[in-house]
Amino acid sequence: MKVLGIIESAYRATIEEQDDTVVWFTHVLKGAGADVTVLLCGNAVNYAVRTQDASGLRFGELRQTQAPRLAQDVGSLVAKGVRVLALTNDLDDRGIAAADVVEGLEYVPRAAMARLLGQFDQVWHW
Amino acid sequence: MAKYLLIESRDPFTSADVDAHWQLATSLAREGDTVTLFLVQNGVLPARLRARSHGLAELAGAGVEVLADEFSLRERGIAPTALVAGVRPAPIDVVVDLLAEGRKAFWH
Amino acid sequence: MADAKTLTFLLMDPPYEDARSTTAFRLLDAAARRGWHVNVFAYEGAVALPFAKQAPHANAVHGRSVEEENHPLPREWVRALMETARAYGGSLDWVNCGLCVDERGAGEAIEGVRRGSPADFWKMVEGADNTLVIPTR
Numbered sequence: 001m002k003v004l005g006i007i008e009s010a011y012r013a014t015i016e017e018q019d020d021t022v023v024w025f026t027h028v029l030k031g032a033g034a035d036v037t038v039l040l041c042g043n044a045v046n047y048a049v050r051t052q053d054a055s056g057l058r059f060g061e062l063r064q065t066q067a068p069r070l071a072q073d074v075g076s077l078v079a080k081g082v083r084v085l086a087l088t089n090d091l092d093d094r095g096i097a098a099a100d101v102v103e104g105l106e107y108v109p110r111a112a113m114a115r116l117l118g119q120f121d122q123v124w125h126w
Numbered sequence: 127m128a129k130y131l132l133i134e135s136r137d138p139f140t141s142a143d144v145d146a147h148w149q150l151a152t153s154l155a156r157e158g159d160t161v162t163l164f165l166v167q168n169g170v171l172p173a174r175l176r177a178r179s180h181g182l183a184e185l186a187g188a189g190v191e192v193l194a195d196e197f198s199l200r201e202r203g204i205a206p207t208a209l210v211a212g213v214r215p216a217p218i219d220v221v222v223d224l225l226a227e228g229r230k231a232f233w234h
Numbered sequence: 235m236a237d238a239k240t241l242t243f244l245l246m247d248p249p250y251e252d253a254r255s256t257t258a259f260r261l262l263d264a265a266a267r268r269g270w271h272v273n274v275f276a277y278e279g280a281v282a283l284p285f286a287k288q289a290p291h292a293n294a295v296h297g298r299s300v301e302e303e304n305h306p307l308p309r310e311w312v313r314a315l316m317e318t319a320r321a322y323g324g325s326l327d328w329v330n331c332g333l334c335v336d337e338r339g340a341g342e343a344i345e346g347v348r349r350g351s352p353a354d355f356w357k358m359v360e361g362a363d364n365t366l367v368i369p370t371r
Binding site (some may be wrong): 006008042110111113114115117118120121122123124125 | 128143146150153156157159230231232233234
């Protein structure tokens with residue numbers, strides 16, 4: 001079974017969770033043997049930007065010691081053999097260039113979405 | 127060709143990306159796939175006959191089956207007899223039945 | 235029941251925050267009444283849906299007592315759906331994501347809810363006729 005996980009929602013509780021919970025979930029599914037491909041779209045295309053830095057938050061005297069490292073988490077999905085696609089229209093809208101993002105992404109234009117969906121048995125939109 | 131169930135819970139008046147989801151439905155239909163777009167929750171708001179949004183009629187014209195959840199319509203006071211052309215009211219049961227048929231389904 | 239289907243749902247929303255929870259329960263009800271086997275993987279805030287400590291309250295704005303208000307409790311909806319599924323010859327298997335439970339302190343769930351992980355969700359997916367992920371925003 002081939003699954004396409006479309007990740008659109010971004011920066012939702014990523015500080016509290018110290019992760020993006022869907023990127024994290026995808027890591028676990030891959031470990032469980034799932035054949036999963038990720039498509040980053042909407043604001044989630046920003047997850048691939050290498051220069052993200054959420055470190056240094058403090059609440060009273062409590063400092064966050066493990067800030068989320070979303071670009072690394074996306075990169076490590078690629079390193080595990082998960083295809084990570086990014087929607088070019090959404091990258092362009094947000095002024096994100098290829099030089100700004102982690103290596104290993106594949107680029108898909110919105111016009112190719114319909115054909116892309118046809119390659120998968122399940123499509124989960126997050 | 128494939129069969130799809132796209133569930134749209136958001137409305138184009140407050141969510142800029144609804145249009146892209148509708149366009150995806152049209153693209154799939156133009157590829158020859160069978161596509162049902164099921165509007166639920168605020169997703170039914172543009173189905174009101176005089177709503178200032180014409181995309182749904184175009185979707186239906188492109189061959190997408192556009193259904194609007196009966197309860198969501200009633201909840202918002204939208205008469206099932208006063209819907210945009212091409213939109214049909216339907217019970218939520220349609221969603222589980224189409225899922226059971228194996229439609230590729232995703233929620234927006 | 236002839237040809238009973240198995241559907242898997244993944245929910246993410248906590249109770250009382252979004253219409254998605256109500257729609258999800260409507261879908262579960264429709265599937266349960268068909269005598270089908272329904273799997274629910276509750277992720278993130280959705281682990282609070284079957285939280286055992288939910289309690290009803292009165293409604294002073296409308297002048298209603300606790301009994302009159304009869305405030306919905308999602309944990310009661312979960313219980314009722316489990317009973318309905320059984321009554322129609324099917325089942326409702328509800329799994330709360332364990333880490334999500336831990337971080338939210340939502341460990342006390344109603345009877346019949348079990349703790350699991352995303353690997354359990356994947357098993358549910360593989361064993362189902364279809365799966366629907368209802369994402370949060």
